[in-house]
Amino acid sequence: xxxxxxxxxxxxxxxxxxxxxxxxxxxxxxxxxxxxxxxxxxxxxxxxxxxxxxxxxxxxxxxxxxxxxxxxxxxxxxxxxxxxxxxxxxxxxxxxxxxxxxxxxxxxx
Amino acid sequence: xxxxxxxxxxxxxxxxxxxxxxxxxxxxxxxxxxxxxxxxxxxxxxxxxxxxxxxxxxxxxxxxxxxxxxxxxxxxxxxxxxxxxxxxxxxxxxxxxxxxxxxxxxxxxxxxxxxxxxxxxxxxxxxxxxxxxxxxxxxx
Numbered sequence: 001x002x003x004x005x006x007x008x009x010x011x012x013x014x015x016x017x018x019x020x021x022x023x024x025x026x027x028x029x030x031x032x033x034x035x036x037x038x039x040x041x042x043x044x045x046x047x048x049x050x051x052x053x054x055x056x057x058x059x060x061x062x063x064x065x066x067x068x069x070x071x072x073x074x075x076x077x078x079x080x081x082x083x084x085x086x087x088x089x090x091x092x093x094x095x096x097x098x099x100x101x102x103x104x105x106x107x108x109x
Numbered sequence: 110x111x112x113x114x115x116x117x118x119x120x121x122x123x124x125x126x127x128x129x130x131x132x133x134x135x136x137x138x139x140x141x142x143x144x145x146x147x148x149x150x151x152x153x154x155x156x157x158x159x160x161x162x163x164x165x166x167x168x169x170x171x172x173x174x175x176x177x178x179x180x181x182x183x184x185x186x187x188x189x190x191x192x193x194x195x196x197x198x199x200x201x202x203x204x205x206x207x208x209x210x211x212x213x214x215x216x217x218x219x220x221x222x223x224x225x226x227x228x229x230x231x232x233x234x235x236x237x238x239x240x241x242x243x244x245x246x247x248x249x
Contacts, residue, residue, distance in 0.1 A: 060202025061202050061205050062199060062210065063200040063201075064210070065198040067195040067196055069196040070214055070215070071246075072170070072171070074213075079209060081205070082204075
């Protein structure tokens with residue numbers, strides 16, 4: 001699973017200090033719910049992203065706990081305040097122990 | 110006391126009614142249980158939280174949901190017709206602007222989506238929306 005997971009994030013490149021910006025994130029993941037059965041009737045084990053966090057310069061923006069009811073390719077849109085120039089860190093935690101992360105810089109004038 | 114047919118009927122009806130009353134709490138849905146676990150039975154206010162969901166979702170596999178509750182510390186989402194009612198919990202940090210988030214969720218069938226926000230003062234707010242699902246999202 002870990003091979004075809006690709007995070008994508010949309011963050012504006014510039015903003016004014018104290019501005020509210022909208023962030024969109026998406027990660028390709030099949031989010032196997034654990035409810036489905038394969039063609040032989042055996043349950044397919046659960047394999048999902050169970051946590052997503054976004055931080056800016058070490059301060060938390062949002063921390064999401066995901067359950068199997070989140071759709072395939074989990075998508076989140078939320079808003080953040082940017083007090084100064086810096087870097088966003090987005091982290092996804094997989095059931096299998098993998099951690100995917102992505103960093104995005106933003107210039108604040 | 111002489112047992113006539115009439116008294117028998119009254120007695121048995123009363124008995125059935127009493128049993129039904131007594132058994133009601135046991136019928137509380139898993140969603141209510143989860144909400145009670147989260148809130149500790151606290152009273153749920155309404156109005157300070159908005160839940161935006163489509164009235165009709167053609168495909169239960171991806172239903173766009175948006176929640177917004179200014180002043181919330183966290184928002185939990187539940188779907189009362191899913192095999193597992195919990196959907197997601199958003200916890201907002203100090204740099205979160207408007208306490209809102211959107212995502213896409215799976216709904217097994219037509220049901221209510223419930224959002225519970227825990228406000229910064231410790232109180233709780235509730236909003237719910239009924240979503241009609243044409244094709245369920247559980248891959249039966």
